[in-house]
Amino acid sequence: MTVTQSEPVTSGLAATAERPEKVRNCGTPPPPHPKPTGQDRYTISEVSEHTGLSAHTLRWYERIGLMPHVSRTHTGQRRFSNRDLDWLSLVTKLRLTGMPVADMVRYAELVRQGESTFAEREQLLTAHREDVRQRITDLQSTLDVLDYKIDIYADARRASERF
Numbered sequence: 001m002t003v004t005q006s007e008p009v010t011s012g013l014a015a016t017a018e019r020p021e022k023v024r025n026c027g028t029p030p031p032p033h034p035k036p037t038g039q040d041r042y043t044i045s046e047v048s049e050h051t052g053l054s055a056h057t058l059r060w061y062e063r064i065g066l067m068p069h070v071s072r073t074h075t076g077q078r079r080f081s082n083r084d085l086d087w088l089s090l091v092t093k094l095r096l097t098g099m100p101v102a103d104m105v106r107y108a109e110l111v112r113q114g115e116s117t118f119a120e121r122e123q124l125l126t127a128h129r130e131d132v133r134q135r136i137t138d139l140q141s142t143l144d145v146l147d148y149k150i151d152i153y154a155d156a157r158r159a160s161e162r163f
Contacts, residue, residue, distance in 0.1 A: 033082045040082040041071070047080045051088050058088075066091060066105050068112060097132045 033040060034050060044055045053061075061067035062078075067087065071079045094104050107124055110117040 033085060035082070037082055040085075042080040042085070044078050044080070047085065047088070050085065051092065053088065053092070061088075061091070064101070064105055066101070066108050068108065094128075097128065098135065099128050103128065 034046070035042070042050070044058055047053070047058060048055045051058075058067065058078075062070055067084070070084060071081065073079055091104060094107070095101075103124060107121060110121045110124070
């Protein structure tokens with residue numbers, strides 16, 4: 001199940017008026033899918049190649065409940081859909097922001113529970129956003145120190161080159 005399946009922003013024309021498209025799709029266009037909908041059945045190796053996630057990671061995501069309901073062929077082979085790729089794109093972004101796996105699994109559980117969990121999902125993401133903002137502030141401060149030190153060395157190098 002993916003966020004797009006059970007997480008509409010709002011319904012009708014109000015959604016467009018209240019939230020610009022840039023906000024609703026995280027500011028970036030969705031990654032192109034290799035296959036059109038209806039032909040979107042991918043093997044684990046195809047998904048691995050497309051996402052950069054290893055087959056081991058994809059299996060682990062499924063085992064811990066982060067990647068639920070992956071279709072299977074009659075022989076038991078996984079077949080991922082474009083919606084699964086969209087979900088993996090979100091999971092990858094959440095992981096990149098440093099969200100703990102336990103929180104991602106909790107989020108996935110809430111998505112599966114449906115609309116009644118919108119408030120809890122919002123709360124989870126809002127708290128994580130604050131953590132991300134704090135880390136960005138910390139990283140900016142660290143970057144400022146690095147820039148300062150680099151400037152000192154660059155000035156010293158330039159001064160020594162004049163003599």
